[in-house]
Amino acid sequence: xxxxxxxxxxxxxxxxxxxxxxxxxxxxxxxxxxxxxxxxxxxxxxxxxxxxxxxxxxxxxxxxxxxxxxx
Amino acid sequence: xxxxxxxxxxxxxxxxxxxxxxxxxxxxxxxxxxxxxxxxxxxxxxxxxxxxxxxxxxxxxxxxxxxxxxxxxxxxxxxxxxxxxxxxxxxxxxxxxxxxxxxxxxxxxxxxxxxxxxxxxxxxxxxxxxxxxxxxxxxxxxxxxxxxxxxxxxxxxxxxxxxxxxxxxxxxxxxxxxxxxxxxxxxxxxxxxxxxxxxxxxxxxxxxxxxxxxxxxxxxxxxxxxxxxxxxxxxxxxxxxxxxxxxxxxxxxxxxxxxxxxxxxxxxxxxxxxxxxxxxxxxxxxxxxxxxxxxxxxxxxxxxxxxxxxxxxxxxxxxxxxxxxxxxxxxxxxxxxxxxxxxxxxxxxxxxxxxxxxxxxxxxxxxxxxxxxxxxxxxxxxxxxxxxxxxxxxxxxxxxxxxxxxxxxxxxxxxxxxxxxxxxxxxxxxxxxxxxxxxxxxxxxxxxxxxxxxxxxxxxxxxxxxxxxxx
Numbered sequence: 001x002x003x004x005x006x007x008x009x010x011x012x013x014x015x016x017x018x019x020x021x022x023x024x025x026x027x028x029x030x031x032x033x034x035x036x037x038x039x040x041x042x043x044x045x046x047x048x049x050x051x052x053x054x055x056x057x058x059x060x061x062x063x064x065x066x067x068x069x070x071x
Numbered sequence: 072x073x074x075x076x077x078x079x080x081x082x083x084x085x086x087x088x089x090x091x092x093x094x095x096x097x098x099x100x101x102x103x104x105x106x107x108x109x110x111x112x113x114x115x116x117x118x119x120x121x122x123x124x125x126x127x128x129x130x131x132x133x134x135x136x137x138x139x140x141x142x143x144x145x146x147x148x149x150x151x152x153x154x155x156x157x158x159x160x161x162x163x164x165x166x167x168x169x170x171x172x173x174x175x176x177x178x179x180x181x182x183x184x185x186x187x188x189x190x191x192x193x194x195x196x197x198x199x200x201x202x203x204x205x206x207x208x209x210x211x212x213x214x215x216x217x218x219x220x221x222x223x224x225x226x227x228x229x230x231x232x233x234x235x236x237x238x239x240x241x242x243x244x245x246x247x248x249x250x251x252x253x254x255x256x257x258x259x260x261x262x263x264x265x266x267x268x269x270x271x272x273x274x275x276x277x278x279x280x281x282x283x284x285x286x287x288x289x290x291x292x293x294x295x296x297x298x299x300x301x302x303x304x305x306x307x308x309x310x311x312x313x314x315x316x317x318x319x320x321x322x323x324x325x326x327x328x329x330x331x332x333x334x335x336x337x338x339x340x341x342x343x344x345x346x347x348x349x350x351x352x353x354x355x356x357x358x359x360x361x362x363x364x365x366x367x368x369x370x371x372x373x374x375x376x377x378x379x380x381x382x383x384x385x386x387x388x389x390x391x392x393x394x395x396x397x398x399x400x401x402x403x404x405x406x407x408x409x410x411x412x413x414x415x416x417x418x419x420x421x422x423x424x425x426x427x428x429x430x431x432x433x434x435x436x437x438x439x440x441x442x443x444x445x446x447x448x449x450x451x452x453x454x455x456x457x458x459x460x461x462x463x464x465x466x467x468x469x470x471x472x473x474x475x476x477x478x479x480x481x482x483x484x485x486x487x488x489x490x491x492x493x494x495x496x497x498x499x500x501x502x503x504x505x506x507x508x509x510x511x512x513x514x515x516x517x518x519x520x521x522x523x524x525x526x527x528x529x530x531x532x533x534x535x536x537x538x539x540x541x542x
Contacts, residue, residue: 001494001496002492002493002494002495002496002500002501002504002536003492003493003494004490004491004492004529004532004533005490005491005492005493006489006490007488007489007490007491008486008487008488008489009486009487009488009489009491009515009516009525010484010485010486011484011485011487011516012483012484012485013483016483016484020484032491033491033493033523035516035518035521035523036518039516041491041525044488047486054483054484058483
């Protein structure tokens with residue numbers, strides 16, 4: 001008998017996926033199923049928390065681009 | 072399909088079958104659902120079934136559809152049954168599956184199309200008409216009411232709160248808060264919310280539906296009957312602009328509802344004759360079908376902008392500089408949502424669209440397409456003139472592309488809520504289920520190697536799997 005599991009399908013770049021896996025590695029609170037390089041299923045109620053953590057991680061890795069202000 | 076349609080769809084699909092049966096007692100409701108909510112193929116099915124006395128075997132219906140369009144056929148049928156317009160008998164060994172219109176829907180639609188009956192479902196025109204009420208007066212009235220609401224939403228970001236007008240009534244303010252379009256709390260920036268931002272940038276018709284759906288959800292707590300409320304709204308959509316209608320045929324709760332609709336500017340009740348009401352353009356365009364809607368709402372937009380001076384007011388250059396010839400606090404506040412404004416002159420503001428300002432807008436839930444379409448619809452006539460003379464698009468392509476790129480930069484992942492199906496016993500079962508999910512249009516992802524797939528809704532698929540088991 002097939003099973004149906006509720007969740008949120010995430011489609012993203014492999015690099016982003018690896019960061020998500022890294023976030024999940026701490027306490028395995030997010031991922032339901034890893035599907036392939038660019039897709040995975042996460043728990044529905046954890047989506048916002050995951051997005052916030054991902055933003056934090058990305059902010060640490062990125063250097064903000066200087067905007068030249070000509071006004 | 073417009074935003075408003077999908078929003079009202081989702082609401083309707085959540086209603087129980089009993090509600091539908093009562094809703095469809097009104098011919099105006101049946102007609103409104105038919106013309107506004109259904110794709111063409113579904114309309115064709117309904118029309119064909121309309122005067123059929125006996126249920127039609129599903130196999131006969133299949134013969135009307137081109138074999139390559141099986142997917143469209145399944146989507147149309149699934150929508151029709153979700154809206155309780157058709158009933159399809161459960162598959163069994165003895166009898167073939169048949170399809171028929173639900174009784175109430177069929178008889179109401181027949182009444183609506185061919186006339187007859189004493190249902191008074193399309194409103195009863197009142198004969199002693201007040202002379203001074205022409206459509207332009209009603210448009211002005213609707214615009215004032217609606218802009219008052221928008222002003223209130225924006226005013227929570229704009230610096231000067233008092234803008235001359237007294238703003239919407241207390242009940243509207245409460246509704247905006249309940250719908251989380253604005254917050255009164257001082258914390259978290261206070262004022263407008265993410266939902267409020269995207270509300271502002273929607274077209275008028277979508278805004279009206281958003282407000283109405285909010286109201287309906289709240290009305291259930293106020294002892295309103297959702298069937299009466301909905302059928303009244305669908306009736307409003309079939310009324311004629313600039314005509315007086317009598318309130319005497321309305322039910323008690325519908326009359327109570329009228330006062331709220333006056334607050335929104337959907338109807339006008341003359342102070343001298345409170346037994347009459349005039350639907351405004353906001354109300355009469357509620358359930359127009361998609362194409363009519365576009366032109367009518369364009370007409371309304373034109374009416375909206377006519378009073379505030381010029382139609383388009385935004386000039387945007389290839390170097391992302393933006394000049395807006397306006398002094399309306401509403402328009403400036405909307406621009407400030409996604410532009411870095413620099414200088415303000417008496418009749419003009421100037422600024423730039425920057426990566427930062429777009430990123431901020433996107434973090435508020437505004438999409439790049441919304442920004443682009445806002446810029447496009449409000450482009451200054453000069454911009455339109457020069458671009459059409461040279462055969463170029465109205466907005467500089469560099470700017471449009473860059474705004475899209477800025478959005479993609481911030482969208483690291485695409486999330487779709489739904490259900491993962493796995494653990495299929497054999498390949499045949501998996502393949503049949505995937506094909507079925509694809510045909511009813513719910514499949515978002517599949518992996519043949521892992522025998523798993525992901526769908527957005529599971530109810531029909533569950534029934535399908537069960538029916539396979541019984542075979």
